[in-house]
Amino acid sequence: QVQLQESGPRLVKPSETLSLTCTVSGGSISTYYWSWIRQPPGKGLEYIGSIYNNGATSYNPSLKSRVTISVDTSKNQFSLKLTSVTAADTAVYYCARRMLFDRWGQGTLVTVSS
Amino acid sequence: DIVLTQSPDSLAVPLGERATINCKSSQMVLDSSNNREYLTWYQQKPGQPPKLLIYWASTRESGVPDRFSGSGSGTDFTLTISSLQAEDVAVYYCQQYYGTPFTFGQGTKLEIK
Numbered sequence: 001q002v003q004l005q006e007s008g009p010r011l012v013k014p015s016e017t018l019s020l021t022c023t024v025s026g027g028s029i030s031t032y033y034w035s036w037i038r039q040p041p042g043k044g045l046e047y048i049g050s051i052y053n054n055g056a057t058s059y060n061p062s063l064k065s066r067v068t069i070s071v072d073t074s075k076n077q078f079s080l081k082l083t084s085v086t087a088a089d090t091a092v093y094y095c096a097r098r099m100l101f102d103r104w105g106q107g108t109l110v111t112v113s114s
Numbered sequence: 115d116i117v118l119t120q121s122p123d124s125l126a127v128p129l130g131e132r133a134t135i136n137c138k139s140s141q142m143v144l145d146s147s148n149n150r151e152y153l154t155w156y157q158q159k160p161g162q163p164p165k166l167l168i169y170w171a172s173t174r175e176s177g178v179p180d181r182f183s184g185s186g187s188g189t190d191f192t193l194t195i196s197s198l199q200a201e202d203v204a205v206y207y208c209q210q211y212y213g214t215p216f217t218f219g220q221g222t223k224l225e226i227k
Contacts (some may be wrong), residue, residue, distance in 0.1 A: 059215075106163060
């Protein structure tokens with residue numbers, strides 16, 4: 001059974017970079033592709049972007065200038081970097097598998113505050 | 115971007131009764147090369163990640179009770195819970211994976227009446 005687990009700082013200062021890692025266990029990250037989704041407190045879901053098994057990436061245009069998603073196959077992990085964060089980036093960040101998101105991490109709340 | 119609009123925003127249904135949630139897409143999500151509708155439904159309970167219920171608009175994910183069903187085509191899709199159980203109280207989202215950026219509906223909150 002594939003499992004995903006997000007990790008990274010829970011508190012980020014405004015204008016700094018949010019960095020999260022998703023560790024995949026129970027299956028190879030080299031199969032399928034992998035995505036990041038976020039959910040501001042009390043609000044709906046927003047797609048951030050994906051990385052495909054050939055290394056290609058796709059980002060939400062609303063975030064594209066600030067987002068980088070990368071993969072480390074040796075560690076079975078993929079990562080998210082979001083630069084120049086503001087309070088509007090405060091959210092639960094989820095990693096998920098495939099484009100129909102059949103497996104999700106538990107999510108991690110990242111708060112942007114000084 | 116493909117915009118998904120769910121209706122209603124919230125819904126209260128008696129236990130054992132049918133619940134119906136609609137999702138309207140701003141454009142078709144059908145891939146004519148494989149005749150598949152690229153639409154999913156998720157259930158999210160408080161403090162939990164979303165759970166995949168339905169994909170390809172009507173295929174039930176393994177382990178999902180058969181009281182959940184998806185239907186629709188073109189730009190109009192429906193999630194139906196045939197006999198509402200207490201554990202079905204949640205927020206439900208539709209999502210399209212036909213085109214990037216993948217997008218979600220705004221969510222429908224389902225409660226017991």
